[in-house]
Amino acid sequence: MRVTLERSNLLKSLGHVHRVVERRNTIPILSNVLLSADGGNLQLKATDLDLEVTEAVPATIDVAGGTTVPAHLLHDIVRKLPDGAEVDLKMDEDGRAMSVASGRSSFRLQCLPQGDFPALTAGQFSHQFDVAAAELKRLIDKTQFAISTEETRYYLNGIYLHAIESDGDLMLRAVATDGHRLARTQMAAPAGSEGMPGIIVPRKTVAELQKLLDLPEEATVKVELSDTKIRFTAGEVVLTSKLIDGTFPDYQRVIPTGNDKRLVLERDRFAAAVDRVSTISSERGRAVKLSVGDEQIVLTVNNPDSGSATEELQAGYESEPMDIGFNAKYLLDVTAQLTGDEAVFLLADAGSPTLITDEDDKQTLYVLMPMRV
C-alpha cells in the first residue's frame, strides 16, 4: 500500500474514528485503525466491537492495499504535522511496518495484518429513513444528559428511540432516564420509520454520533436499523453500532398528567440563582430547597459542614405554598436545555415527580424526582 493525501483531510477523519478506539485494550488489534487504499480513496475504520466508524478520504493511490496501525499514535503524529502538509503513507514489502512521511519528518509504525481486523457484521436492516442532521442532533442534545451510567440497569444506558402516535401524528421519539430524571423529545416521524422497533442506542454511540453531526444546516443523515443494529451515514462517515439488548421501561406512566400547581420562572435568573446557592452544598447530594409561595420562591441550601445560602426570586405562582427539594445539578442540566425564556414547573407535592416544560419547544418535556430536604 502506498498513498499520498492532504494532512488536513487525514486529520479530520482520524479525529472521527480514533475516538472509538479504547485507550486500553486486551485485544491488541482493537487499538489499531484499519487503513485500506482502493480507487481514489483511503478508507479508515476503527471499532471497539460494539461500535464501528468508517470514513473515506480522497487520496492519491500509488499502490492499493491495506494494513492496521495504532490509531491514537497515528492521530497524534498527524496532529503534530504542519498545517497544509502532504502525508505519504507507505507499507513495507513484508507488511510489518508502515512509514509516515511528511516534509522532513518520517515515522515508522508497527502494523498488524488487515485480515485480523474484526468486522462488525451488520446483517439485514429492516427500516431505513433520512433525517435532517440538525433534527437528529436536537433529539440527542435534549435527552443525552439523562442517560444512566449505572451498569446494573444496563437498559437505561442509552437513548430509547421509537415511533409513536401522538395527538394523531406519527412521531419519532427519544427518551432517556436514570431513574432520577427523565427527558423526552420528539420530531415528526421521517418517512420509512413507521413500524420501526423500539431501540436503545448505547451512550457511547450517542456521544460519537453527536460529534459527527456538526454538519451544514441542510445536511441529512441516513439511518438504517434492525432490532439489534443501527447504522448512521453522514456524508463520508458511516457509524454502525450494536443496540442495547434490553427492554426500556414503560416511561409513559412516569410522566405525571395531573400536576396542577404551575410555577413559572425566568430561566436564566433561576439557573444563575441555583448555581449560586449550590456553591455551599456538599459534593454529594446537592439538594436545593425551593420554598414556593405567592409570586416568589426562596432557594435554600443547608450544608451542616460549611453553612447555608438563600436567594429569593420572583415567580409566577398562584397555588398554595409548598416546599420541594431537587438535586441542583439536575435543575441546571434541565434549564441548560430549555430554549424559551421561561421555565414552567408543574408540581404535585414534595414527594411526587415534577414536570418541566419549555414554552418554546412543545415537543420536549422533562421529569424530575424531588429529593428529601
Added chain:
Amino acid sequence: MIRDIAQGFCRDCLETLPRTAKRCSYCGSPRLLRHPELPELSLAHIDCDAFYASVEKRDRPELAGSPVIVGGGKRGVVTTACYQARISGVRSAMPMFKALKLCPEAVIIRPDMSKYGRIGRQIRAMMQDLTPLVQPVSIDEAFLDLSGTERLHNAPPAYVLAQFAQRVHTEIGITVSVGLSHNKFLAKLASDMDKPRGFSIIGRAETKMFLAGLSVGRLPGVGPAFQATLRRDGIERISDLQAMSEEALLRRYGNGGQRLKALSEGRDDRKVVPDRNRKSLSSETTFNSDISKLDELVPILRSLSEKIAAKLKDEALAGQTVVLKLKTSDFRNRTRNRTLADPTRRPGRIFDTALDLLQREVDGTPFRLIGVGLSELTSDRLADPPDLVDRRAQRMADAEETIDQLRRRFGGRAVETGYTFGRKISRGANLAPRDEEAPDD
C-alpha cells in the same frame, strides 16, 4: 503539679518509688517501671492480650483455667488462642484440626464479633479519654500520641498509660500490653515484648543497640519473601542494615531500601492520625469446602448482603460502592467493585449489584471465601432515593423494612427470602478482622 516519676513507679499500686527498691515498698509488687527516659516518652502502642479469648474467658469464668481457642468451622482457622493454648503451640491463623492435635483439651468457641466490637469500642472510648490522637489499627489495638497531655492529666504519659491498663483490667476485665517509645514502629515493637500484661519501654538512647540484635523479619514490610532475599544478600540481623550505607541499600532495594535504613536506626516519622470515620464495612465467610457453582454461592451472598445492610442500619450509614471479594482455592484474591448512582443500605440493592459482579467471575474456579462490602460511606439520609423507573424499589424497600421488624421481634431467621430459605448456609471462621486473617501467600 505534675507527678514526678523520674525514679520510677509501681504498676500495681501506682506509687512512686525510692531509687533502689527491688519491690514496691507499698504493696510489695515486683512489677516496677523504671527507665531513664520514663518522664519524656509519649508515643504508645496498646494491644489487648488474646482479645477474643480473654473476652470469652471473662464471660465464662468456669473456663479460667482451661485453654480456649476462638475460631470455628470444620475447615475454619484459629482466630485467637488464649495464652494457655499458646503454650501448647497453638497460633492464630492455624487450621483448627492442627490446633486440636496440639491441644486436644482446648475449648473451642465460635467468634461473636458483635460482642468483641462492642467491647473494643468501650476500650477505644477509654483511650480517647487520654488523648484525642488515637489511631485504631484494629478492633483491639491502637497507637496513642500523648505528647502535651502532662498538664491535662497532671502526670507524664507513662504513668497515665499504667493507670489506663489498670482501668481496663478492673472495668472491662481483660488485660492489655503497652509499648512506649518515641515513634510508632518502636512502640509497636515494645508492646509485643512483654505480653501479656506487659509494659515495655524503648528509649532514644538504647534504640540502636536494641534493634541491632533483632532479626530483619521484625521490621514492618519484611515478610518471608523479602527476608529470604535479604538473607541471600547476607543480611540477617538489623545490625547488618545499620552497618550498610543508605546509598547501598537504596541502590539494591530501591525506596524499600531507604526505608529499611531508616527503620534499622529506629527512625519513623509517621504521625498518629486519628481516624474517626469508618471508610468501609464488609462481611465475609470462608467455606467448609470450596464452592465453584453460582447457585451455591448465591444464597451465601444473599445472607452476607443482609448482614451488611443490618450493620449499615445499626450505624445509620449507607455506601455508594459495592465491593465483591472472592478468594480462590489457591488463595488468590479477586476484588470487584461497582459504584452506584446514589448511596444504598438496602439488602436487595447490595445483593443485586454484588450478584451482577459475581456472575462475571463464576467460571468453574473453586472459591474458598466470599465477601461483600460497601465503601464510600455516607450518612443514610440520602440513601436509596425514590426512583422514577423502578416501581418495585419502593415496595421492596417497604418489604425489607417489615422483614427487619419481624426479625427483631421473632429472631434472625423468622422471615427469609427464597434465596436463603431452607438452606443451611455453610460458614467457617467468618468475620475475622483483617489483621488476624490467614496470610495471603
